[in-house]
Amino acid sequence: MRFEATGSYRHGYERFVPAPVEMVLLAALFIFCWKLYGGINNSAVAGMSSVVIVAIAWVLGMAIRVATNDLRWWLLIGFGLAVLAPFLAGNNYQVGIMAQVCVFTMMILGLNIVVGYTGQISIGHGALVGISAYFIAVLTHYSGWPMWPAIIVAVFITTAFGALLGIPALRLAGPYLAIATLAVALIFPLVVKLDQFQKYDGGNSGIREERITPPSGLDSLFKNNAPATYKNEFAKSQFSQQTYIYYILLAAAIIGTWGAWNLTRSRFGRAFVAVRDSEVAATAMGINTALYKVMAFGISAFYAGIAGALFWVEISFVSTESFDLFNLSIYPLAYMVIGGLATIGGSLLGAFGYLWVPQTVLKIATIDQGFGDLQGAITGLLLVVFMTRLPQGVWGWVLGVNRYSWRALSADTRALAARPQPTFWAFVAAAIVIVILTGAFIGSVWSLFAAGLFIVAPTSAWTSVFAPFRRATTSLLRRARGRPRPPESAPADAG
Amino acid sequence: MLEVRGIRAAYGPVVALHDVSITVPDGAIVTILGANGAGKSTTLRTVTGLLKPLAGSVILDGVDIAGKSPDWIVRQRVAHVPEGRQIFATLTVSENLALGAYSRSDERGIAADLKRVFDYFPRLFERRRQIAGTLSGGEQQMLAIGRALMLRPRMLCLDEPSLGLAPLVVRDIFRIIQTINKDDGVGVLLVEQDAKIALSIASYGYVLETGRVVVSEPAEKLVANPTVRRSYLGY
Ligand SMILES: Nc1ncnc2c1ncn2[C@@H]1O[C@H](COP(=O)(O)OP(=O)(O)OP(=O)(O)O)[C@@H](O)[C@H]1O
Ligand SMILES: [Mg+2]
Numbered sequence: 001m002r003f004e005a006t007g008s009y010r011h012g013y014e015r016f017v018p019a020p021v022e023m024v025l026l027a028a029l030f031i032f033c034w035k036l037y038g039g040i041n042n043s044a045v046a047g048m049s050s051v052v053i054v055a056i057a058w059v060l061g062m063a064i065r066v067a068t069n070d071l072r073w074w075l076l077i078g079f080g081l082a083v084l085a086p087f088l089a090g091n092n093y094q095v096g097i098m099a100q101v102c103v104f105t106m107m108i109l110g111l112n113i114v115v116g117y118t119g120q121i122s123i124g125h126g127a128l129v130g131i132s133a134y135f136i137a138v139l140t141h142y143s144g145w146p147m148w149p150a151i152i153v154a155v156f157i158t159t160a161f162g163a164l165l166g167i168p169a170l171r172l173a174g175p176y177l178a179i180a181t182l183a184v185a186l187i188f189p190l191v192v193k194l195d196q197f198q199k200y201d202g203g204n205s206g207i208r209e210e211r212i213t214p215p216s217g218l219d220s221l222f223k224n225n226a227p228a229t230y231k232n233e234f235a236k237s238q239f240s241q242q243t244y245i246y247y248i249l250l251a252a253a254i255i256g257t258w259g260a261w262n263l264t265r266s267r268f269g270r271a272f273v274a275v276r277d278s279e280v281a282a283t284a285m286g287i288n289t290a291l292y293k294v295m296a297f298g299i300s301a302f303y304a305g306i307a308g309a310l311f312w313v314e315i316s317f318v319s320t321e322s323f324d325l326f327n328l329s330i331y332p333l334a335y336m337v338i339g340g341l342a343t344i345g346g347s348l349l350g351a352f353g354y355l356w357v358p359q360t361v362l363k364i365a366t367i368d369q370g371f372g373d374l375q376g377a378i379t380g381l382l383l384v385v386f387m388t389r390l391p392q393g394v395w396g397w398v399l400g401v402n403r404y405s406w407r408a409l410s411a412d413t414r415a416l417a418a419r420p421q422p423t424f425w426a427f428v429a430a431a432i433v434i435v436i437l438t439g440a441f442i443g444s445v446w447s448l449f450a451a452g453l454f455i456v457a458p459t460s461a462w463t464s465v466f467a468p469f470r471r472a473t474t475s476l477l478r479r480a481r482g483r484p485r486p487p488e489s490a491p492a493d494a495g
Numbered sequence: 496m497l498e499v500r501g502i503r504a505a506y507g508p509v510v511a512l513h514d515v516s517i518t519v520p521d522g523a524i525v526t527i528l529g530a531n532g533a534g535k536s537t538t539l540r541t542v543t544g545l546l547k548p549l550a551g552s553v554i555l556d557g558v559d560i561a562g563k564s565p566d567w568i569v570r571q572r573v574a575h576v577p578e579g580r581q582i583f584a585t586l587t588v589s590e591n592l593a594l595g596a597y598s599r600s601d602e603r604g605i606a607a608d609l610k611r612v613f614d615y616f617p618r619l620f621e622r623r624r625q626i627a628g629t630l631s632g633g634e635q636q637m638l639a640i641g642r643a644l645m646l647r648p649r650m651l652c653l654d655e656p657s658l659g660l661a662p663l664v665v666r667d668i669f670r671i672i673q674t675i676n677k678d679d680g681v682g683v684l685l686v687e688q689d690a691k692i693a694l695s696i697a698s699y700g701y702v703l704e705t706g707r708v709v710v711s712e713p714a715e716k717l718v719a720n721p722t723v724r725r726s727y728l729g730y
Contacts, residue, residue, distance in 0.1 A: 267597070270586070270590055270593065270594055271594070271597065273583065273585060273586055274583050274586070274594050274597075276585075277582075277583040277584050277585055277586065278577075278581040278582070278583060278584075280545070280577045280581050281577055281581035281582065281583065281639075281642075282583075282594075283545060283565045283566075284543065284545075284565070284569070284574075284575040284576075284577055284581070284643075285569065285594050285595060285597045285598070285642070286565065286566040286569030286570060286597055286598035286646075287566065287594075287597055288564070288566050342585075
């Protein structure tokens with residue numbers, strides 16, 4: 001009889017069981033979404049709900065394990081979801097949030113290059129996004145430039161300015177550099193508000209322009225701004241001006257992600273990490289650390305510049321309020337860390353988390369208080385949890401899950417289907433019945449707890465509990481069917 | 496051949512080297528001994544360009560390299576294994592080695608040198624996909640030396656390779672340093688606290704004291720030198 005508390009020698013269908021931590025996290029995530037759609041307060045269906053919740057969490061867990069085994073799955077899933085987002089969204093407002101995810105994807109990718117990969121802290125990045133957006137606004141609104149040349153000039157100026165911002169990094173490190181870059185973020189709105197510039201940049205009231213419209217060939221497809229009453233009118237709301245803009249931003253974000261991916265995997269990318277890990281050794285390898293730091297800031301500012309351009313395309317409105325310190329400098333930094341420092345996947349998750357997590361939490365909690373304060377509280381709480389429990393961020397956790405290749409999964413499934421496994425099915429059936437009964441007679445929370453217990457309990461422990469039962473049933477079955485005894489499968493592979 | 500001639504170097508107002516002259520003949524192992532703070536690391540730093548000397552010159556095969564930028568000096572194939580190993584902790588062993596060849600572009604030569612490094616340090620080959628920060632101290636030192644070899648150096652400057660290692664590992668590493676030196680005649684400038692083992696492989700030695708060379712003799716004489724015996728060998 002095998003009994004492995006660690007479960008590290010799982011084989012066959014035993015590998016269907018995810019690690020307890022994964023399971024709990026996924027179930028929690030799912031309960032969140034569940035509550036969002038009405039909750040599980042109805043005790044009559046509570047037990048059933050628990051089964052469904054855990055089943056969906058299990059499917060999600062398996063999906064994550066399989067996707068992580070070959071990261072191209074993640075690419076495919078992410079790409080698919082991004083492309084289909086307007087169809088998954090309920091209304092234009094949500095499409096707009098997805099467009100902002102694209103803006104912050106660009107920004108956080110750039111931020112990660114300088115902070116994550118090169119190890120140079122920058123708190124002033126919001127100012128770079130602001131500079132870019134403001135230049136575009138002023139050039140188009142006051143100088144009457146067409147948008148595209150304005151974007152090119154603005155991004156160029158932002159890149160140059162960002163490289164200049166890198167010069168303090170040559171002399172300062174850590175908290176001192178943080179303060180120096182913070183100063184830029186603090187000064188930027190003041191400069192915009194200066195009396196001398198009010199004439200051009202609109203001072204406090206900012207600059208507003210018409211949002212871009214689809215070209216004539218496409219405008220029948222992307223009908224103009226859908227009114228709010230379109231909510232949930234599926235066919236009409238998907239093809240709006242907002243959706244058109246979203247796809248432009250998505251294209252930019254995809255190109256930006258691809259560029260950052262290649263950059264970080266190149267000789268340059270490795271040199272950035274070398275500068276971060278050991279400046280002395282990087283110098284000893286012949287890496288010009290000063291040049292690389294300035295380059296990191298420059299590239300990062302280029303991304304911030306593009307983010308500013310996307311911001312303008314999306315909102316077509318700038319004011320100093322849009323680029324306040326927290327919304328554009330501190331929060332993106334925080335969510336970048338939560339997503340995963342020095343990873344591309346983490347940058348994307350960070351951008352997504354920034355725009356969706358605080359909102360969703362508030363919606364679930366049905367709190368109507370000032371969004372700003374609570375957003376800070378939620379972000380702070382998340383930061384503390386991640387810094388202490390998961391310093392590698394969400395993406396780090398994903399990379400660490402118990403991987404499961406698609407091939408092994410289908411082989412195990414086929415094996416399960418081909419050979420009678422009465423114990424397994426008896427176990428599953430018993431679990432479902434017990435969970436439903438718990439829900440019906442004790443309470444919804446307990447049924448969820450029971451469901452969790454069944455799924456996270458080490459399989460081998462269950463197997464050994466059921467071992468005598470299994471032996472009896474299999475021999476019974478064998479006798480009934482007159483089949484020869486199947487060879488004992490060896491626990492050869494460490495799943 | 497490397498000749499350090501009368502260098503003077505300072506960190507701001509603190510003068511660390513007053514007048515240091517050292518010669519490393521082609522293919523020789525030369526060691527610099529001295530107490531903590533004597534200026535041994537500083538000497539290496541001026542050779543490899545991390546610190547610009549205030550006066551004096553550093554002649555590498557007839558060319559004065561003093562005050563040149565570190566990346567230029569690296570391109571002259573002067574490799575530096577800095578004090579405390581300084582491996583790139585979050586990168587894999589392979590990536591660390593690839594960075595050792597950062598200033599080279601001859602793909603084929605790099606591949607050949609990678610193979611050579613793995614021949615010297617089979618342990619690194621076994622662990623080539625491991626994150627370098629999780630290597631043991633001895634393996635990290637091997638990696639630091641291997642990374643320097645990826646430059647195919649003509650001068651190898653080693654700063655305290657024995658730091659924090661068990662005596663057996665130290666002996667292994669010094670044997671490999673000796674082999675590397677013999678195999679392709681690379682000059683080695685070795686800074687070491689462990690005078691005994693340093694003098695066992697070096698042909699010539701210098702003793703630094705507060706930024707000045709106080710003794711310079713062939714290794715076998717240095718071993719017998721009474722002050723060296725008392726201060727650095729402990730018998
Ligand atoms: N970055 C620095 N700033 C100021 N002073 C320094 C710096 N680095 C070294 N020094 C000083 O220069 C002197 C020589 O230092 P160095 O590092 O060369 O000593 P060392 O001989 O290598 O000693 P150890 O065996 O402890 O490594 C010391 O007095 C030290 O305090
Ligand atoms: Mg030293």
